[in-house]
Structure formats: structure tokens, C-alpha cells
Amino acid sequence: MTKGELIQEVIDELSASCVMANKLSTGEIERIIKRTEKWFWDNYEDSLEHRYMVLKNPVFNTEEFRQTRAIQMPDCVESVWELREINGGSFLGTIDKDFSDNKLIGSEVFMSGNLGDNLVTLASRMSFFDQAKAFMLERISHTWNHLTKKIFISGRNPSRDVFLQVHVRIPLDRLYEDQFFLRYVIGKAKISLGNTLGRFTYNLIGGVTINYQDLLSQGSEEVKQVEEEIQSRNSPDWFLTMH
Numbered sequence: 001m002t003k004g005e006l007i008q009e010v011i012d013e014l015s016a017s018c019v020m021a022n023k024l025s026t027g028e029i030e031r032i033i034k035r036t037e038k039w040f041w042d043n044y045e046d047s048l049e050h051r052y053m054v055l056k057n058p059v060f061n062t063e064e065f066r067q068t069r070a071i072q073m074p075d076c077v078e079s080v081w082e083l084r085e086i087n088g089g090s091f092l093g094t095i096d097k098d099f100s101d102n103k104l105i106g107s108e109v110f111m112s113g114n115l116g117d118n119l120v121t122l123a124s125r126m127s128f129f130d131q132a133k134a135f136m137l138e139r140i141s142h143t144w145n146h147l148t149k150k151i152f153i154s155g156r157n158p159s160r161d162v163f164l165q166v167h168v169r170i171p172l173d174r175l176y177e178d179q180f181f182l183r184y185v186i187g188k189a190k191i192s193l194g195n196t197l198g199r200f201t202y203n204l205i206g207g208v209t210i211n212y213q214d215l216l217s218q219g220s221e222e223v224k225q226v227e228e229e230i231q232s233r234n235s236p237d238w239f240l241t242m243h
Contacts, residue, residue, distance in 0.1 A: 001173055001176040001177045002173060002176070003030070003033065003172070003176065005176075006033065006176045006182070006185070007026060007029050007030065007033070009182065009186075010024075010029050010032075010185060010186055010189050011024075011026075011029070013186050013189070014186075014189060014190065014193055023193060023196060023197060024189060024192060024193045024196065028189075028192060029185075029189060032185055032188045032189055032192060033185055035188075036181065036184055036185050036188060037172070037175065039184075040175065040180075040181060040184075041078050041169055043227075043230060043231075044180065044181075044230050045233070046170075046178070046233075047169065047170055047175055047178075047181075048078055048079075048167040048168065048169060048170065049167065049168055049169075049170055050165070050166075050167060051165075051166050051167070051168050052163065052164070052165060052166075053163075053164040053166055054086070054161055054162065054163055054164070055071065055158075055161065055162040055164065056161050057158065057159070057160055057161050057162075059071065060153070060157050060158050060162075065153075069152055069153050069154070070150045070151065070152050070153075071150065071151040071153070072149065072150055073149045073150065073151060073166075074149070074168075075149060076168045076169045077149060077166050077167070077168050078146070078166075078167050078168065078169060079144065079146070079166065079167045080142070080144045080151055080164055080165075080166050081144075081165055081166070081167070082139075082163075082164065082165040083139065083140035083142050083151070083153075083162055083163070083164055084138055084139045084140055084162065084163055085138040085140065085158050085159070085160045085161070085162055085163070086160055086161045086162070086163050087138055087160060140153060140155075140158055140162060141153070141154045141155045142154060180226050180229065180230060183222055183225075183226050184222075184223060184226045184227075186219075186222065187218075187219045187220070187221075187222030187223035187226065188219065188223060189219070190215045190216070190218050190219030190222070191215070191216055191219035191220060191223070192219075193215055193219075194213070194214075194215035194216035194219060195216070197215070198213070198216070
């Protein structure tokens, strides 16, 4: 869905498909959409996608980096939550190729014996090596500024290419098609229209009175429901591993 189609969808909702005059300008609807985009990027997990990126080592040898120790990321990046030097036999930076090939942990799983017990053993070994990565992988100490889109490197300079895990924004046309996004924009538009109509006292043709309070309550309820549904979808997995 394009922005123009989304705006028309909102106008049709507010005017009941042109049954009544729409009093909300296109500029105001665009402002609501822009603010809703930012809210969804901060609060709605499906508005972002997990991506892998690699910073080539020459980036850390530039004069700009030496002066600021900062790496400017594209605007589409919403969060950076892991940096580590690429090292070993796997792209993800495992300590050596034995881990990548599972020579140490998988060679006897399907040998003679109880398959179920062997799978439990495999799971426990994998868990051990997952914990051990905290001590083996060469992680890069950093901070991330959400507003400036900059990564600040602390400590030593990386000596190899750096692997990043990031979250990036999905395309806007995909976000506009999401039911939560559409409902949220319409709810905010109803609130804005209700606030506008409530500032004046007048009747429509035929003496019909506008019930702006109904628009305000409808919009507020819709926004509240969307926020609650998104919050329930974002509930964390409480199976935590600390290392």
C-alpha cells in the first residue's frame, strides 16, 4: 500500500465513504502517519527485521574514526545489538572449525544406544558451548545511539573485519498494509478530527449536530486496543540464560 492509498483509506473511514464531509486535511493525516511510523519502529517487533552486516577493517583505520571512534550507520538501522570480530572457521565467528563441523559434539549422537538419551546429551553439550562463546568470541565493546544512528567503539581498535547483528526497518509499503498500523492511524485521525470539531459549535445542513465526543472516544479506544495487542505480542520469552 502506498502512502497515497493509506491517506485515502483514512479519509474514507472518517467520511464514511463520503457520506459526511471530512474535516481533516491531508497534511494532518501525513503528520499522523509520520508519527505512527516512529512509534511502530520503537514498539512493534514486526516493523523491524533481523539482519547481519559486516564492517570491513579499513573503516577503523580512517582519520574520521580515529578522531570520533564512531561509525555512522544508515537511517534504516534501528538497533545494533552485537559486534564481534570475524575469527575462525565460520562466518559467525566461532572459535575454530571444529565447532562449525560439530566434530566434538555430534559424532556419536546417532551411534548405537538410545536415540532419545543421545539427543538429550547433544542438547546439553550445545548449551555448554553456547555458554562458552561468551569467553571465546572476541566481542567489541560499543554503545549505540538511536537518534544519531552511530556506533561508538570503546577499548581497542578491531584488527579484523567486524560482524554486526542489527535490526532494520521494513519497507514502508509493507508497514502500511499491517492491520495494526492502519487501525492505529485511523484511531489517531479520529482523535485529531474530534479535537478539531470540538473547538467550534455549529450544525450541518438540516440541523444535524456533530458528536465530536464520540469520535474522541472511538479513536482513543482503538489506539488503546492496538497498543495492548502489540504489547501482548511483544511479551518476552522468560527462559533466560545469563553468562
